[in-house]
Amino acid sequence: MLRARMMTMTLSLAIAGTLGLAPALHAKGGDLPADNPFAAASTLPFQAPPFDRIKDADYLPAFEAGMRAQLDEIAAIANDKAAPTFDNTLVAMEKSGRLLARVAGAFGVVSSANTNDTLQKVQEDIAPRLAAHSDAIHFNAKLFARIKAVYDQRATLKLDPESLRLLEVTYREFVHAGAQLSAADQARLKQLNGEESSLSAQYVNKLLAAANKAALVVADKARLAGLADAEVAAAAEAAKARKLDGKWVITLQNTTQQPDLQALTDRATRERLFRASWARAEQGDANDTRATIARIAQIRAEKAKLLGFANFAAWQLEDQMARTPATALKFMRDIVPAATAKARAEAADIQALIDKSGTHFALEPWDWLLYSEQVRKARYDLDESQLKPYFELDSVLKNGVFHAAHELYGLSFVERKDIPVYDPDVRVFTVLDHDGSELALFYCDYFKRDNKNGGAWMDNLVGQSRLLGTKPVIYNVGNFTKPAPGQPALLTLDDVNTMFHEFGHALHGIFADAKYPSLSGTNTARDFVEFPSQFNEYWMTEPSVFAHYARHYQTGAPMPQELVERMRRAKTFNKGYDMTELLSAALLDMSWHMLGADAPRQDVDKFEVAALKDNGTDLRYVPPRYRSSYFLHIWGNGYSAGYYAYLWTQMLSDDAWGWFKEHGGLTRANGDRFRAMILSRGNSEDLAKLYRDWRGRDPNVEGMLEQRGLKAAAPAK
Numbered sequence: 207m208l209r210a211r212m213m214t215m216t217l218s219l220a221i222a223g224t225l226g227l228a229p230a231l232h233a234k235g236g237d238l239p240a241d242n243p244f245a246a247a248s249t250l251p252f253q254a255p256p257f258d259r260i261k262d263a264d265y266l267p268a269f270e271a272g273m274r275a276q277l278d279e280i281a282a283i284a285n286d287k288a289a290p291t292f293d294n295t296l297v298a299m300e301k302s303g304r305l306l307a308r309v310a311g312a313f314g315v316v317s318s319a320n321t322n323d324t325l326q327k328v329q330e331d332i333a334p335r336l337a338a339h340s341d342a343i344h345f346n347a348k349l350f351a352r353i354k355a356v357y358d359q360r361a362t363l364k365l366d367p368e369s370l371r372l373l374e375v376t377y378r379e380f381v382h383a384g385a386q387l388s389a390a391d392q393a394r395l396k397q398l399n400g401e402e403s404s405l406s407a408q409y410v411n412k413l414l415a416a417a418n419k420a421a422l423v424v425a426d427k428a429r430l431a432g433l434a435d436a437e438v439a440a441a442a443e444a445a446k447a448r449k450l451d452g453k454w455v456i457t458l459q460n461t462t463q464q465p466d467l468q469a470l471t472d473r474a475t476r477e478r479l480f481r482a483s484w485a486r487a488e489q490g491d492a493n494d495t496r497a498t499i500a501r502i503a504q505i506r507a508e509k510a511k512l513l514g515f516a517n518f519a520a521w522q523l524e525d526q527m528a529r530t531p532a533t534a535l536k537f538m539r540d541i542v543p544a545a546t547a548k549a550r551a552e553a554a555d556i557q558a559l560i561d562k563s564g565t566h567f568a569l570e571p572w573d574w575l576l577y578s579e580q581v582r583k584a585r586y587d588l589d590e591s592q593l594k595p596y597f598e599l600d601s602v603l604k605n606g607v608f609h610a611a612h613e614l615y616g617l618s619f620v621e622r623k624d625i626p627v628y629d630p631d632v633r634v635f636t637v638l639d640h641d642g643s644e645l646a647l648f649y650c651d652y653f654k655r656d657n658k659n660g661g662a663w664m665d666n667l668v669g670q671s672r673l674l675g676t677k678p679v680i681y682n683v684g685n686f687t688k689p690a691p692g693q694p695a696l697l698t699l700d701d702v703n704t705m706f707h708e709f710g711h712a713l714h715g716i717f718a719d720a721k722y723p724s725l726s727g728t729n730t731a732r733d734f735v736e737f738p739s740q741f742n743e744y745w746m747t748e749p750s751v752f753a754h755y756a757r758h759y760q761t762g763a764p765m766p767q768e769l770v771e772r773m774r775r776a777k778t779f780n781k782g783y784d785m786t787e788l789l790s791a792a793l794l795d796m797s798w799h800m801l802g803a804d805a806p807r808q809d810v811d812k813f814e815v816a817a818l819k820d821n822g823t824d825l826r827y828v829p830p831r832y833r834s835s836y837f838l839h840i841w842g843n844g845y846s847a848g849y850y851a852y853l854w855t856q857m858l859s860d861d862a863w864g865w866f867k868e869h870g871g872l873t874r875a876n877g878d879r880f881r882a883m884i885l886s887r888g889n890s891e892d893l894a895k896l897y898r899d900w901r902g903r904d905p906n907v908e909g910m911l912e913q914r915g916l917k918a919a920a921p922a923k
Contacts, residue, residue: 238271244309250625251636252647252679253668255312258626262324265313269332272306273339279303280343283352290352292363296373300673300722311667318659319651319683320628326411333407334400341396344383353377368890372722375889378525384513391512398512402505409498410659410842413460416493417836418656420486422456422479430454432471432576434591439690447656458483459685460660460838462787462829465698468575468590473567480572487835488811495835496810502841503798504807511803519799519847526731527854527893531800534850538789538796540907541853542822544916545789548782549828555581571829578780586776590698592769597702598759599652599686599695606702606755607709610745614877615713616640619648629655631688637716646670646716649681652705653688653695660685661838662704664711664739670718670726678727680715682708694759699773703743710742711735719886730889732848736855737862738885744863747774748872778915783828785914790830792850793821795840799847810834858897860909865901
């Protein structure tokens, strides 16, 4: 299954457009006490955050000083008496906000991966203020007049291609944000932006609390039948951490289905776990998210109307590869018949197996993972328990993820202990380029914690920019089950996929080679940013890479070839289910964001049921990957009207894999070309052209249908 890359909450979203999440040259934070660790640039390698010196109390004053400093810088640009030029306007803007970027980068990771009550209060306090800060920049009439003056002269300026791209992107960003609205409409938009950012921050915190509260507590060990000893021990450790000695706790990940449903043989326990996940944020208590998201949907619809669009999706997709909701919807709905047909066939196979087992019950969503695993075992003589001993985390990381990056791009990784981290589980590596030069820092934080948001994601602590002289500091976060002390961290096949996926994002940041921070690395359209990550998943099963890391954690023996072959034959198994749950979520997202401003406030439960039915994805036994109430991507992490991007970029990645197969697969030449033409370019050129120049043509859906096992069931064109 695919994992989501989650942006660092509302905070980075509020400032990313202006800052590029990279430090700038002028930090006028003189009113911040010198003992605040954000007052000056970090002296650590790569300007990495000094987490050993940062206290929770340091964040809020640093945010406040950073906003004041950047507004001073912006005012100086806007009020410059000199005629507007590219350098004194666009380049000067790129250099603004150093202090704010420092604190936002560090706070982004701790508030999502290592939060506490204090940080959550800061988050809810600062989110609307950052939205207002962003508005103060985008609605600065003098500043926009200067940008427009330069933009209107673009044909005569003789700018290099990246500078011209920056000018065009910045101008469109300001127009998109409402720079051309009347003063009255801008005032209303400011109110809506502030309310939305505040509600989104509240939503994130409510959801984390709801997930923690909904964790399944088991009093009888017998109810955990089917789980491996290490998994039972991990559940006992989770209970102990909650002072529930003598019990077991299964924590929730931020998806509908939970990994342990694949192994639990007690049907009542499976149902309890599924229902805990399904209703986690719908308990009618302080953590119920439904009223919050119903209001966010209304706000977004009104914002779109103010900005001249029929709905929020139309506004959101204006600068994406798909361009319009109609294009995204057609792309998804063309896949629905093939995906649901395959899912129904898979369900029939599972029901037949249930019937043969001597029990008599209709297949329900909490049964799917267990019994589909049994079907896979019967059909391919393969189950997850056979694979996990070969997927020890450290081997997957060093001998798999890092090895593939070495073979493709010539990278090397050196672990270091001298860089302070925000939690003991975090590891840090220096990334060395093929010539031995230091390219980046890479942090990884893979284990679940009760104070960590669910899912998996990548982001920057420091962004790359040749203008600013900064190199990337990148992190990956996951939510794998932490083993009991002394036990190995054994991963599922899906966990391995997650590591390769998120490292694909990391490579997009590590290889960034842009002059301007706003165009660097992963600062691209949503329906392009998932392309490098999904493409990197392919190296997980490439024979030479797989053989290098898939070794038994006790003996070091490689996975037997006949087991490897069984795994490969099962590649498209359950893909109808996987694609349908993903389509359900993506279409649900689009349904919410195609509401017009005149639509009444929605009853969340009724809206969701109707949307799934209207989209043709309402299969009882295939629930959406995310329900509305815990759809963190779209209410708190910047994927609103953009979750379709996972499907869109599947198309790009599957099509890209075709190019690699046509040109010899895993070679340094192919890797270096992909790095030079895709991974290093960020948003420095039109993304469709960027892809076309590398691939030799526009992408098509054929590779996607073939790789996902849907080609035979594809609808007629």
